[in-house]
Amino acid sequence: MKNATFMFDFLQNTKDNFFEVFEKEVVYDDIVDSWFLMDPAWPVFAIVLVYLSFVLIIGPRFMKNREPFKLKGIILIYNITQVFYNAFLLYWFFSTPNSMFYFWKYSCHPEERQRFYLLLLELNRGSWFYFFSKILDLLDTVFFILRKKNSHVTLLHVYHHAIMVISCWVHLRFYKGIECLVAGLINVFIHVIMYSYYFLSAMGPSVQKYLWWKKYLTLMQIIQFIIVLIYLCCMFIFQCGFPKTFSLYMICNAFVFLYLFTMFYMNTYSKNNKVKSS
Incomplete structure (x- = not known):
């Protein structure tokens, strides 16, 4: 009974402390919060x-007794759109005046939002x-x-896609800082390469035979994720002014991603796996 009471008190205190810190770190902005899908939360x-x-x-039940849809044209358009969209996101940051200056000087100890309001608003738009x-x-x-490629719908794939939507929404809705900037820039760079690969692969066997670099995407x-973990840990070591609640969440999530992607790489590309499948 005492152990149960202690555990209940511990969880209650942890929850109270979290929300107390969260309330101090949360940032509201009438302009940002009015953007599409920002508020209320339920549509996201x-x-x-x-x-x-x-x-x-x-989806799987709908496709169970059906032939795979032929979506080559749609997928080609989708992939090339993703290439240019992610390249645009990279351009957005590097073309925004003073963005590099702000990140270099204030990445550890951000200034008051009002001092650089227009710059931060533009970065929030990105x-x-x-x-x-x-x-x-x-x-x-x-x-x-x-297309009935159900083997591609793995835990890693579904978790990664779903949690990224929620994480990006939470960050922009409640924090509005630059704590995700490093992860975001690396991610869009990788997506430019990844969707370029998908675009070329979708063109068919005549092109696929030249695509030897798939495993390097993983x-x-x-x-x-290793870079992001190092970066976030440095933020704690040097006592930077980043939101502690979201930073801890990002660290936990980065560890999950690192584990899942590493397991996927080992299961897909390891020499032992190749021997077994031959």
């Missing part, structure tokens, strides 16, 4: 719920386009289901 969570319902239940790209990414899985993603 509804999108994720519909996505999960379709790719895990509805974050919204990044958040929207994560909604577009959900179509990856939809195409897998409609390696790049693994390196991405």
Whole structure:
């Protein structure tokens, strides 16, 4: 009984402390919070719920006794659009005046939002386009289901797509800082390369035989999470002024991604796996 009471008190105190810190770190902005899908929260969570319902239940049942859809043209357009969209996001940051200066000087100890309000508002606008790209990414899985590529719909794939939508929304809705900037820039760079690969692969066997670099995409993603973890840990070591609640969440999530991507790489590309499948 005492152990149960202690555990209940511990969880209650942890929850109270979390929300106390969260209330101090949260940032509200009438302009940002008025953007599409920012407020209220239910449309974003509804999108994720519909996505999960379709790719895990509805889609597979719908396709069970049907032939795979031929979506080559649509997928080619989708992939090349993703290439240019993610390249645009990179351009957005590097072309925004003073963005590099602000990141270099204030990445550890951010200034008051009002001092650099117009710059941060512009960076938040870029974050919204990044958040929207994560909604577009959900179509990856939809195409897998409609083409009956169910083996591609793994825990890693579904978790990664769903949690990124929620994470990007939470960050822009409640924090509005630059704590995700490093992860975001690396991610869009990798997506430019990844969707370029998908575009070329979708062109058919005549092109696919030259695409020897698929496994390096997974390696790049693994390196991405290692860099992000090092960066976030440095933020704690040097006692930077980043939101502690979201930073801890990002660290936990980066560890999950690192584990899942590493397991995927080992299971897919390890020498032992190749020997077994031969």
